[in-house]
Amino acid sequence: MRFEQELVELLPRLRRFARGLSSDASDADDLCQAAIERALNSRDQWQDGTRLDSWMYRITRNLWIDERRAAGRRGSHTPIDDAVTQVAGDGAAEVEAGALRGDVDAAMARLPGEQREVVLLVLVEGYAYREAADILDVPIGTVTSRLARGRESLMTYLGEAA
Amino acid sequence: MSFDPTTIAAFVDGELDDLTARRIERAAETDAALAAEITRHRALTARLAEHYAPICDEPIPDRLRSLLGDVTGVDTSLADRRETRRARFSTPHWFAIAASLVLGLTIGLRPWIPAADVQTDNGALIAAGSLAKALETQLASNQPSDAAVRIGVSFEDKAGRYCRSFESARLDGIGCRDGERWRLERTLMGQRNGDYRQATSGELAAAAAAMMRRDALDARGERAARNAGWVRRP
Numbered sequence: 001m002r003f004e005q006e007l008v009e010l011l012p013r014l015r016r017f018a019r020g021l022s023s024d025a026s027d028a029d030d031l032c033q034a035a036i037e038r039a040l041n042s043r044d045q046w047q048d049g050t051r052l053d054s055w056m057y058r059i060t061r062n063l064w065i066d067e068r069r070a071a072g073r074r075g076s077h078t079p080i081d082d083a084v085t086q087v088a089g090d091g092a093a094e095v096e097a098g099a100l101r102g103d104v105d106a107a108m109a110r111l112p113g114e115q116r117e118v119v120l121l122v123l124v125e126g127y128a129y130r131e132a133a134d135i136l137d138v139p140i141g142t143v144t145s146r147l148a149r150g151r152e153s154l155m156t157y158l159g160e161a162a
Numbered sequence: 163m164s165f166d167p168t169t170i171a172a173f174v175d176g177e178l179d180d181l182t183a184r185r186i187e188r189a190a191e192t193d194a195a196l197a198a199e200i201t202r203h204r205a206l207t208a209r210l211a212e213h214y215a216p217i218c219d220e221p222i223p224d225r226l227r228s229l230l231g232d233v234t235g236v237d238t239s240l241a242d243r244r245e246t247r248r249a250r251f252s253t254p255h256w257f258a259i260a261a262s263l264v265l266g267l268t269i270g271l272r273p274w275i276p277a278a279d280v281q282t283d284n285g286a287l288i289a290a291g292s293l294a295k296a297l298e299t300q301l302a303s304n305q306p307s308d309a310a311v312r313i314g315v316s317f318e319d320k321a322g323r324y325c326r327s328f329e330s331a332r333l334d335g336i337g338c339r340d341g342e343r344w345r346l347e348r349t350l351m352g353q354r355n356g357d358y359r360q361a362t363s364g365e366l367a368a369a370a371a372a373m374m375r376r377d378a379l380d381a382r383g384e385r386a387a388r389n390a391g392w393v394r395r396p
């Protein structure tokens with residue numbers, strides 16, 4: 001029962017993380033639902049005494065990646081494609097900044113997914129770099145470089161008012 | 163500016179060792195560009211925290227709660243948990259609190275307050291020196307056991323300010339973030355390592371519980387608040 005109780009206590013934060021990843025509230029709750037179902041089905045893989053929150057964030061993030069890949073194969077596209085953001089470069093970003101000023105959701109949606117997840121884990125959820133690296137299963141240097149790029153883009157998109 | 167952007171970001175995120183963090187703090191006092199860069203980073207963190215925080219206060223949709231079975235019957239309302247916490251503080255610490263009241267009677271004079279750690283401003287007590295630094299930067303979750311100032315609980319008070327309880331050799335109390343300063347709302351003669359430790363801890367815990375708007379910050383919340391420069395959303 002402790003497992004379920006801890007999950008219930010985690011839900012508000014998990015919903016916040018999912019909302020940051022998917023932007024759309026309904027999609028985010030779908031993601032949370034899938035994450036809870038996967039956690040319940042594979043709870044024997046979670047070791048009592050280890051951090052349930054890290055494990056749940058990892059499950060949620062991996063499901064989100066799977067979903068994006070599947071959507072890519074189906075040919076559906078997100079409103080702003082990550083590749084476009086990267087190819088367009090800084091000049092285009094600055095042109096866009098005026099339109100995005102003040103809209104955190106739109107600014108976050110423009111970030112490549114790999115930057116968005118790091119920004120959410122460190123700047124919103126408050127994880128240390130090492131903890132974020134563990135959740136994402138990447139080296140800590142990858143976390144810091146993605147975070148730096150994500151930060152700079154957000155500051156540009158949101159303007160000085162950020 | 164003699165620090166690279168990654169180091170400045172790491173400073174704002176609380177990822178630097180104490181020595182480097184102190185170097186940056188000192189440099190920022192005279193380097194306007196560095197200070198501006200730190201402020202820019204903190205503003206972004208605060209902006210994001212402010213944007214996403216309300217999601218945590220939304221009711222959990224039934225379709226999610228129902229997946230977790232009977233435990234959804236557990237009452238997780240803030241009001242009830244706060245009531246439970248108050249009861250927990252008040253009963254076992256009854257005698258301790260009574261003892262601390264004796265200490266509290268002398269608060270008006272505050273002769274024990276180390277001058278270097280406290281300043282007064284128009285009658286208000288403001289944290290300074292190492293106390294201000296501890297309130298600003300130290301995390302309860304990873305502070306050294308021999309820290310000169312020990313941070314207790316961090317929380318949001320009913321006025322929407324961040325407040326933190328602290329204990330040190332000569333002064334215990336609760337400081338609340340007021341603009342760029344930490345205003346001391348409660349002060350007691352520090353009894354760390356002394357016989358009255360229980361009394362002051364009980365008093366501070368009860369005072370903190372009475373001031374809280376919602377539950378105390380957990381380790382993650384504390385770190386996020388610290389990283390955001392203790393700036394509350396309006």
